[in-house]
Each structure stands twice: as structure tokens, then as C-alpha cells.
Amino acid sequence: MTNKSLKVNIQKKLKEFDLEVDFELKKGCLGILGPSGCGKSMTLKSIAGIETPDRGIVSLTIDEENIYFDSNNKINLKPQKRNVGYLFQNYALFPNMTVEENVAIGLAKNHDEKRVAEMIKRFHLEGLEKRYPRQLSGGQQQRVALARILAYGPDVILLDEPFSALDAFLKEQLRIELVNLLNDFDGFSILVTHDRDEAFQFCDEMLILDEGKIIAKGDTYELFANPKKVQVARLTGCKNISRIEIIDDFHVKSLEWGITFEVSEKVQSNITHIGIRAHDFYPADKGDVNSFDTLNSEKLERPFEWDVSLANGLWWKCDKEIHDHELVIPEYLKVNPKNIILLEK
């Protein structure tokens, strides 16, 4: 086992807020999830050396520590010296160069021709070698960009919203390809996204960023299952969030929806909100635990899902068949006490 780590601890004053990011990556892939303009890209650019933080340290250890940036010792390696690959949101392929030339551009002058051919083959770009980026589909462009990065042989790969420029149709296949690629990749990778599905699919470890600050970090499954904070719950896609009044150890009253819920865990005094995922409601009978009526609901149909907006402000999502266009909303809905997420501000 080699001793590997990527340390990032940076501060930078931005127009809207101050960016303060501090984490250490020991292996594999880290996902950074956050709304647009929260400082995600700035963090990646600071690691790559494209942007310079005001203060802090960026260092990569592979047996030996390699300091990229250290404000105290006035070290700031140029991006050229960092060996960090960056996949840009728009892929940033050179429009004046062919696929082949793009892939080879990061290699030394007397590089082995086989290396380019190997990358072309690995990314299924055979037959497209002489094409220009404009003549490629979005998915092919992404593969060329990845081939170009991997040909260069980086220690770290940074992925900046890699799927935002693609059609929904292409996304899924490319996500599988990219997950496989990152699993095979021997170095570190950081994926930045505002899409919770992407963060969930790609990374075992996650970091949630809001207005330049880390508001949560840890194991991805754990963060989704138990977000702990209101903002984290919102970013991981919890649709129903309400302020509460604590009634007793196992009962809380929602101030937004006017319903009293039983919860499965003892309510601590720091709990200010609860969250309920829109999929966690089930038809109920009158008088069941945590049940409420559904008068005056409105519904909106999706191909495989109903979105139901209840009069009390709750959202319910239920799965459906594609041929099924009728939904009879049950008179009562309920939620299992263990599916009520206790949150603090």
C-alpha cells in the first residue's frame, strides 16, 4: 500500500461570499454537491492552479508530498507542473485540431504514437481521428476530452459538471462509462455537480458546499439517509421540509403543514425542522399513526410518476405505469415514523 492523499485547505475572498474549503482525500472519488455559484468550480480551479486562493495549502502525496500551493511558504506551482487533469463543463476541445491532435496535445514532442492510438481505441473513437470537434456529438466530445486527459497521465482528475451539456438520453450511458473509468483510475478524482443523482452514483464520499462553506461531509449513503441539516436535506432532494414545535420526546408539530407527527427517534432540543421525502407517503385509513386527509389535492402526471400537491403544502410522489393515466388520490395518507428526518438549522 502506498501512502496517498490529496490535501486541500483553501480560503479565497469572492464577490458574494468567502470560499473556505478544507478536506483530505485518501482514496478514490469525492463528490462535491452544491447549488450553482456556491464555489464548486472555484475549488476545482484552485486545485488545478488555474485560480489562486488567497490563503491555504493544496498538496498531493504519492509516497512523497508534492506541494502545489502553500501561501505561507509562497509556493504556487503553475498548472503545467501539477499533473492535474481537468474536464471542463464544455469540454474545451481545441476547435482547430482534429480528434487525434487534441488527444496528443498534452504529450511530449517525441511521444509514442501507440499511446494516442491506445486512447482512441479505449474511448471508442476509431474512425473519428481526423474529425474536428464541431463534427462530433456531445457524447463523443466528452470521450475525446477524457482521452486527452488520460493520455496526459494525471495523478488527479477533476470533473466539472461533466453531464450538464448533454441530452438526457446520452447522459445515462455516459454515466456508466465514466463510473467504470473512475473505478479503474488509480489516482484521485473529484466530481463537482449540482445534481444529487450524479453525486450519489459516482462517489462513495461526498462534500456539500453552500455559499463557499462546507455544510456536510462524509459517506454518501449516510448523508442521503440522514442529512441532519436543513440545507443538506434540501440539496439531497428532500422535497418536504417544515419548521416544527416539539410536543414531547417522540412527537413534533409541523408549523407549515399543521400536522402532528410521531417520530421513531427521541427528539433532541436542537431539532428545529423535519423533512419527509416525497416518496415516503402511503395510503392510510383514518386514525392511523401519522395520517392526514388529502382534500383539495392537485396532481400532475409524469411518464412514470405522479406529482401530487396536497392542500396542506406537502408533496407526494407515487410511481405509476406508463399506460395508466388515472390516479385516485386516497382519502388519507400516512408516513412511517422512521421516515421522518429530524433536522437542525
Place this chain on the structure above:
Amino acid sequence: MMDWSTIFISMKTASLSIFITFFLGLFAAWAIVKMKNEPIKILLDGVFTLPLVLPPTVVGFFLLYIFGVRGVIGKFFIDFFAYKIAFSWPATVIAAVVMSFPLMYRSTRGAFEQVDSNLLDAGRTLGMSEWKIFWKVLFANSLPGVISGGILAYARGLGEFGATAMLAGNIAGQTRTLPLAVYSEVAAGNMAEAFNYVIVIIFIAFIAIFIMDYLSIRKDKQWK
């Protein structure tokens, strides 16, 4: 009789000055685009653009002030090389370079600013040197704008009159370029002679524009 030396002088002046202006404009635009210090950037941009908005005679006046017999550089050349710049052929080149420079600089700068900055950063993360990024990414992807700047600057240099007359004078066989010849012939009442020079200017200008346009269209089509 048309004086062929006039045509030859004009061609020499326009060719050498576009060569100098092209690279000066290119590197000036690069320096300005890269510059982070906003106040200095604005100041330099103003200085670089000035010859475009000032009357040519005013530019000529300043040039005389610098390159004239008593000017800083003019005097230096006389003292150390015993060479008088004012009213010599090189003066026509200096005047043409200064007057055509803003056109090259501005259209190159505009073209550079259109290039996606991610491309430059991508080049950096792929280990390309700044010099290589400049030529292979920035320059290569701004070619149409750079070429049109070149055309404008060439035409401006070929047609330079005011500043040239001030700094280089109008000496037949030495500093008399085509526009000055047109002026001299008209002043002497030889309209037919002037007309000959006019035809030559139109001819040269047209050929230059045609060649450069052809180059930029061909280059443009290749990627699309």
C-alpha cells in the same frame, strides 16, 4: 510619366510596415488580454488606440518630436550612428507602423477576447507552455479576426499620408509614396498622372484584400 520608384517605395514601405505592425499588434493584444491590473490596462489600451482617433498630422507632430533632429530618439541616432531618421525612407515605415498599429491591435484583441478562456486553461492543465498555448490555441482560434486586422492595417499603411508627410516629407525617389504622389500630381495640375497612381493603389489594395480574405475563408471552412 508615372514614376515607378514611387510604386516601389510604396510597396516596400507597406510590406515592411505590415510585417512590423502584425507582430507588434499581436503581442500588444496578447499582453493586454493577459493583464490583470485594470488601471494600467485601460491606460495602455488608450495609448495604443490613440493614433486611430488623433488627426494624422498630430501623430506626425509627435513623431517629429521623438524622431526629429532634436527628438530623443532622433538625436540619439544622429549622435551614435550619424543617421538622420526624419525625412529618410525608414521614416515612412515608422509613420505607417504607428498609424496602422491600432487597427491591428484592436481587431486582434477583439478576436483574442472571443476565444473561450477554458481553452487556454485546458492547455495549461495539459502541460502546454504559454508560448505554445499562444500560437496553437489563442492565435490559431482567432485567425479570421487577426487576418482582418492585418488587412485593415495593411490598407491603412499603404494609404498613409498625413503622418508620413510630416515625418518623412515628400521627396521624390526617396520618401514619396503613392498617396503623396497623388497629392503632388494634383497640386501640380496633372490630373491624368494622378489618375494613374490612383489606379495602382486601388489595384494593390484589392489584391491584398482578396488574398487575405481567401486565406481566412479557407481556414474558417476547414473546422466547420
